[in-house]
Amino acid sequence: xxxxxxxxxxxxxxxxxxxxxxxxxxxxxxxxxxxxxxxxxxxxxxxxxxxxxxxxxxxxxxxxxxxxxxxxxxxxxxxxxxxxxxxxxxxxxxxxxxxxxxxxxxxxxxxxxxxxxxxxxxxxxxxxxxxxxxxxxxxxxxxxxxxxxxxxxxxxxxxxxxxxxxxxxxxxxxxxxxxxxxxxxxxxxxxxxxxxxxxxxxxxxxxxxxxxxxxxxxxxxxxxxxxxxxxxxxxxxxxxxxxxxxxxxxxxxxxxxxxxxxxxxxxxxxxxxxxxxxxxxxxxxxxxxxxxxxxxxxxxxxxxxxxxxxxxxxxxxxxxxxxxxxxxxxxxxxxxxxxxxxxxxxxxxxxxxxxxxxxxxxxxxxxxxxxxxxxxxxxxxxxxx
Amino acid sequence: xxxxxxxxxxxxxxxxxxxxxxxxxxxxxxxxxxxxxxxxxxxxxxxxxxxxxxxxxxxxxxxxxxxxxxxxxxxxxxxxxxxxxxxxxxxxxxxxxxxxxxxxxxxxxxxxxxxxxxxxxxxxxxxxxxxxxxxxxxxxxxxxxxxxxxxxxxxxxxxxxxxxxxxxxxxxxxxxxxxxxxxxxxxxxxxxxxxxxxxxxxxxxxxxxxxxxxxxxxxxxxxxxxxxxxxxxxxxxxxxxxxxxxxxxxxxxxxxxxxxxxxxxxxxxxxxxxxxxxxxxxxxxxxxxxxxxxxxxxxxxxxxxxxxxxxxxxxxxxxxxxxxxxxxxxxxxxxxxxxxxxxxxxxxxxxxxxxxxxxxxxxxxxxxxxxxxxxxxxxxxxxxx
Numbered sequence: 001x002x003x004x005x006x007x008x009x010x011x012x013x014x015x016x017x018x019x020x021x022x023x024x025x026x027x028x029x030x031x032x033x034x035x036x037x038x039x040x041x042x043x044x045x046x047x048x049x050x051x052x053x054x055x056x057x058x059x060x061x062x063x064x065x066x067x068x069x070x071x072x073x074x075x076x077x078x079x080x081x082x083x084x085x086x087x088x089x090x091x092x093x094x095x096x097x098x099x100x101x102x103x104x105x106x107x108x109x110x111x112x113x114x115x116x117x118x119x120x121x122x123x124x125x126x127x128x129x130x131x132x133x134x135x136x137x138x139x140x141x142x143x144x145x146x147x148x149x150x151x152x153x154x155x156x157x158x159x160x161x162x163x164x165x166x167x168x169x170x171x172x173x174x175x176x177x178x179x180x181x182x183x184x185x186x187x188x189x190x191x192x193x194x195x196x197x198x199x200x201x202x203x204x205x206x207x208x209x210x211x212x213x214x215x216x217x218x219x220x221x222x223x224x225x226x227x228x229x230x231x232x233x234x235x236x237x238x239x240x241x242x243x244x245x246x247x248x249x250x251x252x253x254x255x256x257x258x259x260x261x262x263x264x265x266x267x268x269x270x271x272x273x274x275x276x277x278x279x280x281x282x283x284x285x286x287x288x289x290x291x292x293x294x295x296x297x298x299x300x301x302x303x304x305x306x307x308x309x310x311x312x313x314x315x316x317x318x319x320x321x322x323x324x325x326x327x328x329x330x331x332x333x334x335x336x337x338x339x340x341x342x343x344x345x346x347x348x349x350x351x352x353x354x355x356x357x358x359x360x361x362x363x364x365x366x367x368x369x370x371x372x373x374x375x376x377x378x379x380x381x382x383x384x385x
Numbered sequence: 386x387x388x389x390x391x392x393x394x395x396x397x398x399x400x401x402x403x404x405x406x407x408x409x410x411x412x413x414x415x416x417x418x419x420x421x422x423x424x425x426x427x428x429x430x431x432x433x434x435x436x437x438x439x440x441x442x443x444x445x446x447x448x449x450x451x452x453x454x455x456x457x458x459x460x461x462x463x464x465x466x467x468x469x470x471x472x473x474x475x476x477x478x479x480x481x482x483x484x485x486x487x488x489x490x491x492x493x494x495x496x497x498x499x500x501x502x503x504x505x506x507x508x509x510x511x512x513x514x515x516x517x518x519x520x521x522x523x524x525x526x527x528x529x530x531x532x533x534x535x536x537x538x539x540x541x542x543x544x545x546x547x548x549x550x551x552x553x554x555x556x557x558x559x560x561x562x563x564x565x566x567x568x569x570x571x572x573x574x575x576x577x578x579x580x581x582x583x584x585x586x587x588x589x590x591x592x593x594x595x596x597x598x599x600x601x602x603x604x605x606x607x608x609x610x611x612x613x614x615x616x617x618x619x620x621x622x623x624x625x626x627x628x629x630x631x632x633x634x635x636x637x638x639x640x641x642x643x644x645x646x647x648x649x650x651x652x653x654x655x656x657x658x659x660x661x662x663x664x665x666x667x668x669x670x671x672x673x674x675x676x677x678x679x680x681x682x683x684x685x686x687x688x689x690x691x692x693x694x695x696x697x698x699x700x701x702x703x704x705x706x707x708x709x710x711x712x713x714x715x716x717x718x719x720x721x722x723x724x725x726x727x728x729x730x731x732x733x734x735x736x737x738x739x740x741x742x743x744x745x746x747x748x749x750x751x752x753x754x755x756x757x758x759x760x761x762x763x764x765x766x767x768x769x770x
Binding site for chain 2: 002290328
């Protein structure tokens with residue numbers, strides 16, 4: 001296996017290619033963006049997602065094709081799959097593209113989810129709220145990400161406002177979960193069906209966008225419960241590759257929110273904090289090779305960097321002593337408000353060392369006031385009733 | 386300290402920039418080659434070494450300037466040094482550019498070197514050979530690298546042939562050293578004068594070009610002797626940055642061959658095999674920051690990749706189990722016969738595991754027959770009389 005085709009050329013594709021360089025793999029990216037940030041690590045076919053000539057070229061020239069973007073059109077993925085192996089299985093992609101199909105499947109598989117109703121009309125919305133009560137969340141079934149295409153319904157008057165905003169699309173209404181903790185479990189499954197799991201990761205979002213991930217953060221019992229949930233999804237699809245499942249922890253119960261059939265932002269810490277990164281194991285899986293160890297190499301905490309790469313933090317002599325435990329990742333993307341343009345992971349042998357270093361870095365990044373790092377301290381045994 | 390200027394944009398500049406990314410530094414490269422391989426990691430000023438506008442731009446925009454190439458013209462380095470700090474000190478650069486100045490300085494500092502004579506005329510050459518006897522080596526004083534600009538004189542008739550070949554330049558004639566082992570010591574010295582040393586590295590050359598480096602390979606006594614030699618050079622220059630000193634081991638004695646006032650090919654293993662790489666410590670040093678640990682993180686053996694990146698080796702399922710201990714580095718250079726286009730480092734906890742993995746890889750790379758890996762096994766205590 002030598003040439004990996006990737007539908008999408010964003011930072012996930014970029015980090016896959018970075019992992020693949022040490023494995024001697026080559027990459028071709030199909031992405032309509034002329035400035036796709038993965039392009040400098042391989043060949044870039046700059047074309048629309050449904051450009052059949054480009055899809056044929058990618059399929060013919062790749063030994064295996066994967067994706068870094070889950071809104072690849074179904075027809076495009078199917079066309080490629082007729083030319084060469086595509087992993088993860090396109091079926092997982094299609095289900096994940098639609099929140100209704102996704103939640104329905106999880107329900108069928110016995111994976112706990114918040115109650116939900118499909119909403120196509122105003123009367124559907126009223127009927128849903130009658131069942132779910134307020135607060136609830138109205139979401140588009142497709143193309144939502146990072147909190148976009150969602151509205152929280154807290155008051156009766158929110159219904160009409162959100163309907164005006166979202167009502168021209170197929171929707172799903174879900175019971176609002178006032179969770180205690182957000183987390184995600186990331187797993188890789190090989191072609192032989194063998195699965196490996198990284199430590200359950202604790203996440204903090206700000207305005208719908210992941211701000212911080214920390215791992216390990218949970219005890220073995222919670223880890224096993226999360227593993228069992230994602231295992232059901234992966235086995236259902238006879239999955240190959242990395243999958244992420246976002247979870248809420250509420251009163252000691254895990255509730256599934258959504259899954260991503262790809263490497264995931266909350267797994268970026270694995271580059272610096274785990275024996276094998278999610279990117280390397282995704283490549284190992286889709287190439288039919290043995291999976292690497294997902295053990296923690298050290299405790300890790302990742303900050304997403306949005307908008308522009310910070311200047312002051314990286315100049316800081318205060319941080320210099322910590323450099324071997326502070327890992328900057330610059331995606332080489334043009335700065336733009338709110339855009340994910342990089343991340344930084346701090347590592348440490350001890351929980352207290354890690355949090356002290358993270359606090360120092362948060363200060364330098366100017367996010368110390370907005371993020372309560374102390375809430376991330378310690379295990380969560382007390383929550384796990 | 387934020388923007389690092391580098392005179393030169395080859396693979397050494399590229400690996401400096403890769404190390405600097407994790408430290409949040411930015412890079413500007415001045416290099417006349419349009420396809421300088423470091424360019425994708427920063428900004429590239431494409432101009433001749435003596436282009437005064439370009440040198441002014443680099444000097445004005447950089448917080449500190451360094452080089453990845455020792456044949457930067459003296460006038461260019463001096464011009465830059467008038468605009469911003471340049472490390473290592475240009476004086477070390479000038480001495481290293483001329484084998485006669487270099488050997489004379491080492492002799493003055495009490496660093497053992499093979500006997501040598503300057504040669505400008507035919508009678509000089511005859512007089513030198515009378516003193517040194519055959520075999521000897523005739524070398525150009527300037528612009529020699531990777532075995533170029535040298536001729537071994539074994540027979541009387543070699544004198545005339547080599548004079549025809551090299552006699553139009555300033556030369557040096559050195560006693561030929563039929564060494565037992567080649568090695569190199571790499572050190573970093575901070576602005577505060579504190580020095581750190583990586584483990585003495587054993588090297589194998591083929592046709593004048595480094596083929597393999599392995600570390601650690603020597604006992605503490607030999608390590609200390611090598612450290613003492615490079616320390617004299619660094620202290621003499623009040624040096625800041627990474628320096629490499631190539632040594633021959635002959636009958637238990639260390640003889641210095643040449644020093645490089647920069648990161649060095651025989652230190653590439655430090656990326657994957659040491660707590661801090663030569664590239665990170667060079668940046669730490671020139672930025673006036675504390676140096677990182679030079680301890681071995683694991684045993685390491687590096688193969689240079691010449692000409693083109695190997696295809697078959699990287700496809701091998703045989704190697705897949707070893708991937709976490711096989712680290713490919715592709716400089717993104719155009720393939721060309723004999724060109725250094727990448728390297729691959731194998732790591733291992735045990736000497737035997739390392740050598741077994743290296744043998745497997747050498748087989749896949751097609752160099753197993755040409756390289757005697759077994760000669761690299763074990764320590765060299767027996768040689769250290």
